Amino acid sequence: MSDTVIRVENLSKKYTIGHQQEKGYTTLRESIVKQTKGLLQPFQKHQSKHHNYEEEFWALKDVSFEIKQGDRVGIIGRNGAGKSTLLKILSRITEPTKGRIQIKGRVASLLEVGTGFHPELTGRENIYLNGAILGMSKVEIKHKFDEIVAFAEVEKFLDTPVKRYSSGMYVRLAFAVAAHLEPEILIVDEVLAVGDGQFQKKCIGKMEDVGKEGRTVLFVSHNMATVTTLCERTIWLMNGKVYQEGQASSITSKYLIHGSVTSGIVILETCNQDARFYFKRISLLNVECEITSIFDVKQPIKVCLEYASNHIFNNLELTIKIFNSNGMVIFTVNRSASLKQEIHNGQYISEICFPGLFLMPDIYTIDIDAHIPNVEILAHHQSVISFEIEETGSHLAIYRGSDCGMIFVDFPWQEHSLTKTQNN
Template sequence: MQSVISVENISKQYVIGRRKDESFLTLRDEICSFFGKAKSLFNRTSLQHYGSSEEFWALKDISFQAWQGDRIGIIGKNGAGKSTLLKILSRITEPTSGRISLRGRVASLLEVGTGFHPELTGRENIFLNGAILGMSRAEIKTKFDEIVAFAEVERFLDTPVKRYSSGMYVRLAFSVAAHLEPEILIVDEVLAVGDLQFQKKCLGKMQQVGNEGRTVLFVSHNMGTIRALCNKGLYLIEGNIHKTGSIEEVISAYTLHHASNKGIVTFGQQNTDFVARILSIGVISAGYTNYADTLPFQAPFTVEVIIESNNELEAVVGIGISNSIGEIITTLHSVEIGEEPTIEKLKNLKFKKGINKFYLNINSNILRPGTYIIGCTIFSRSLWQAFDDKPNCITFEVTNHNENRYFDERQSGMVFLSDSQWENR
């Protein structure tokens, strides 16, 4: 069985700045030359800097294969090389080195209005895009009504697309790309432009495309969307492949890599303009004073949050605990959300000026063995404003010393840690 996409040692190099052999001058250079004052205006150092350049590798030795029906989620931080990879696969740009083999028609949606001519109407652009994909006019006419209905732009079909909103652009562009039956569908984060209802329609359509045996490559920063749509993943770090495999494995690697602090994490204090800010978050095992990154199953533990406040105020501390693939399994706040604070709880709202220490004591640890991630947020009393937010910043392990007890690691869901108490000092 042949792969639909075969990528072998793909690299892409860009040049930052200006090459020394580029001879064009700026307007400033021309003016200085005209008045003969270049030497007095620019010293030798600046002239040497002018024309300097730096090589930047957006991708380096990328290799992977995709098979018929694969739905591959490509994830990574901004600047990791995700969009560059999609542009190379879409033949928008050429790689510096390496080889790509694509078997079948490719439809890509990388930017709003990809492949559209702004002066043509929506109707004309449907036929233009179909022709670019290699479809005959008869084939396009067969799918025409479905495309228009899915995009919900029938009223504006004979209007030049330059007058479309960005959301209308995306709806029509995606509908064309998905309905003209390409063997390979490539979609970047562009779907975030559309409204929530249309995003759900798009994800459903991509799921259908994959189930029909076609191949989908999808870039998104939304791990929930990636997990729902894709069955495989590719994780990029600074132009290199860090992890490939099942989507669960790849998302887990991505989430844990960005929460690599174990036991305790501290944050810088460079910003002086703040209401309240988190200085550190730590996990302490019951009976100990040191921070711990490993906790025994069913043993109590404490989450310590040290906060600096610029003034006295009333605020709420929220702790979120996620599993290894980034799913929130529980959230705990220093007051009961939706209830008026009692006298006993009011002390957990009050921040004194300076350093405040909050402790969340979890007396019954019912978290199943595995890896967990903690994030913390400081809210205003009304919960409408977040003074500081530190998501997914610290990890800890729950271990099972009872080897006879079996846990299904695939199970997940919300956990209610009812036996927990807050205190501030």
């Protein structure tokens, strides 16, 4: 395999899903009567109202790729695309139905909080247990022990059974063990979302270090900014197949705008939303009040949100979040910044205008949500609509292709001469 450490060839995984169909609606009374008759007439054949059948579901279908030593590879895709199934097969947790994989080196996997931990054992005991599973000697584990504990920040709870750990403590220790016990291949499935922001940065830094040391990292995440920061390559799964793969920044940009409506208007289905509050429509308008998804960099963009409330809310917050093509959040704006938080029964349209010469030319996506802060989320729509800002002659147009940041700024300058003019 030379420097190839993972080779996947025509990998497929099938699951069998059982279904039960029932003719008509059966009440509790009918069920009891049926069971009683069955006891009284054990030899009588009863015609069943239930019809069982099985359905095949292919979580993965003919997946092939290669990963070389030291690669940091992101695995992306919508829910149900097959990401977790792929990682479970690579981690030897699940057997494939077809195809084969070749792996060269020790694999450490962190697929969900607490993977590989025994709940009754203490943090100290689990560190040694995981090291033993990876084939390390007690001396090797002891050499890394202090570094693991310091990274996880669980010194005070080291001799406490991990079943008493919070989810944050659990994931900190699990990641520290997986990353520090020197596996040749580290597989991480978006468990970092459990940790706080500071810990997530530590994890990303550690995974970068792992790659620089010549070890391989596979990272599954829905956060495209993190994938772009950490990974050099990205594999995009869709419906159990490899849809695209290539340079991380290019693939994540395509992923973000894929499936987003670019006509400038989206009508949202109300049947699957909370009856108390739901979004009906989002539309984007240019300076001529025309619905569009392409805007002149010098012109403003108006965002119109149409929604309905069947309840009186005293502290409901509406949020618009803007992402660039790399998946980074550019800014977030809340309705309460300009309007009162009280919302009564009725139909509403809220509008907000982004000025011209504000966002850099790029492709952007919008998330919208309605929530009661620190209580509940009533509606949330990811990548609900996308739009593009075109360079049409801004003052930075001569630097086309250069990284000039994410927003335009035009702060006033002042200049004072420090050279005195001498008269002859």
